[in-house]
Amino acid sequence: CEWIVTCESSGINAEYGGLCxxxxxxxxxxxxxxxxxxxxxxxxxxxxxxxEGAFLAAGESMILDAVETDPSxxxxxxxNERIKGSSYLxxxxxxxxxxxxxxxxxxxxxxxxxxxxxxxxxxxxxTPTEDKTCSVFGDPHxxxxxxxxxxxxxxxxxxxxxxxxxxxxxxxxxxxxxxxGSACLxxxxxxxxxxxxxxxxxxxxxEMKRGFAINMNGNMVGVPEGTSAxxxxxxxxxxxxxxxxxxxxxxxxxxGLGFARVRVSAGARTCGLCSDNDGNAANDLGHYFRTHVGSxxxxxxVSVPGSASCGVNLLDITPVHEGxxxxxxxxxxxxxxPFHLITKYMALAGADDFLEAYAxxxxxxxxxxxxxxxWTFVACSSLRALEYELLDxxxxxxxxxxxxxxxxPHQMRLEAIRLGCPWAQSNIPF
Numbered sequence: 001c002e003w004i005v006t007c008e009s010s011g012i013n014a015e016y017g018g019l020c021x022x023x024x025x026x027x028x029x030x031x032x033x034x035x036x037x038x039x040x041x042x043x044x045x046x047x048x049x050x051x052e053g054a055f056l057a058a059g060e061s062m063i064l065d066a067v068e069t070d071p072s073x074x075x076x077x078x079x080n081e082r083i084k085g086s087s088y089l090x091x092x093x094x095x096x097x098x099x100x101x102x103x104x105x106x107x108x109x110x111x112x113x114x115x116x117x118x119x120x121x122x123x124x125x126x127t128p129t130e131d132k133t134c135s136v137f138g139d140p141h142x143x144x145x146x147x148x149x150x151x152x153x154x155x156x157x158x159x160x161x162x163x164x165x166x167x168x169x170x171x172x173x174x175x176x177x178x179x180x181g182s183a184c185l186x187x188x189x190x191x192x193x194x195x196x197x198x199x200x201x202x203x204x205x206x207e208m209k210r211g212f213a214i215n216m217n218g219n220m221v222g223v224p225e226g227t228s229a230x231x232x233x234x235x236x237x238x239x240x241x242x243x244x245x246x247x248x249x250x251x252x253x254x255x256g257l258g259f260a261r262v263r264v265s266a267g268a269r270t271c272g273l274c275s276d277n278d279g280n281a282a283n284d285l286g287h288y289f290r291t292h293v294g295s296x297x298x299x300x301x302v303s304v305p306g307s308a309s310c311g312v313n314l315l316d317i318t319p320v321h322e323g324x325x326x327x328x329x330x331x332x333x334x335x336x337x338p339f340h341l342i343t344k345y346m347a348l349a350g351a352d353d354f355l356e357a358y359a360x361x362x363x364x365x366x367x368x369x370x371x372x373x374x375w376t377f378v379a380c381s382s383l384r385a386l387e388y389e390l391l392d393x394x395x396x397x398x399x400x401x402x403x404x405x406x407x408x409p410h411q412m413r414l415e416a417i418r419l420g421c422p423w424a425q426s427n428i429p430f
Contacts, residue, residue, distance in 0.1 A: 063095070065093065068107055100126075100396040100397055146276075154298065159272040165268070171252055187208060212413070348393040349395075
């Protein structure tokens with residue numbers, strides 16, 4: 001006779017001395033005897049849960065090892081990706097990876113045991129872009145096309161960027177209060193002009209609202225995830241995180257909540273809060289739209305007939321305290337994320353300015369009545385902006401939000417829809 005062991009858990013390990021009840025079936029070859037059964041206890045699998053950062057150069061791959069040879073231990077590999085979520089990778093003891101990702105191996109002995117997890121956050125080299133981008137994020141902070149950083153808390157509609165050569169496109173940003181002493185980007189409005197029959201005329205005009213809605217004179221249009229649509233002669237797409245509107249001379253990217261980017265070709269002549277794209281960051285805050293009253297940014301306010309003045313708002317008025325910077329260093333440079341392995345790319349992306357913005361927003365929001373919400377949806381916008389800036393300079397990193405304590409892409413989308421409230425149950429495109 002022999003024991004044939006099957007791991008069918010009938011108990012919860014933590015409540016029974018750390019053991020899992022396993023039903024073992026006993027079979028006997030003696031004629032006339034029926035199989036018998038008995039219960040034995042199997043020990044809980046123990047091990048250290050770990051998280052570490054890693055880096056992959058272009059064209060390289062890496063072997064990830066579960067470091068477990070016991071055949072009674074179950075192995076499961078998963079990858080956490082920004083857009084796809086979590087994907088299953090198999091049950092082998094080792095896997096080979098060649099792309100950025102947050103790779104996890106889960107190890108346990110019985111079905112109802114809690115898993116021991118080992119995680120690798122892998123950043124990977126990718127192809128950099130030759131385009132120039134301007135970013136708006138957080139409370140709010142700006143990075144111009146030429147790489148100049150500044151902060152500005154004006155509450156009004158401003159020219160973010162425009163074509164200052166052929167005047168073929170315009171991007172406006174509306175900023176609203178998002179807490180005491182704070183301002184956030186609430187919506188974008190885009191215009192596109194073409195010459196039709198020898199006459200210059202507007203061919204596209206719509207608002208990109210919170211919640212990923214395209215507002216055309218009150219008619220809300222959405223773009224389902226993973227698709228694109230022609231809207232007034234412009235191509236609008238949505239990858240699950242960013243909505244993109246291609247205006248021809250510029251691409252506008254919007255996370256539906258408070259982070260936006262405008263992308264143009266190098267050398268394109270621009271103006272607005274994103275400045276002139278002439279390759280010289282030193283002169284970015286010297287290009288005024290009107291007579292100099294208030295700050296550089298104030299001069300790009302759009303006055304609405306009958307409305308109150310947008311006021312005078314200074315630049316860079318919030319100090320960053322050493323304690324806030326310590327929080328940033330602890331969260332990002334503790335080894336769980338690979339920032340310490342990619343210092344070359346961090347320098348190219350101007351990461352110090354993004355991290356200071358992160359610390360600045362933390363300092364502003366930590367004492368509010370809802371610190372968790374303020375911290376996650378305002379301060380974490382700076383890290384999302386850094387993620388895309390790193391991608392521009394040739395470095396892809398996935399799911400920094402998990403280790404950084406930030407909302408995941410799905411939570412960001414839900415918050416954008418909640419705040420913008422543009423959809424009814426009958427027409428939501430997601």
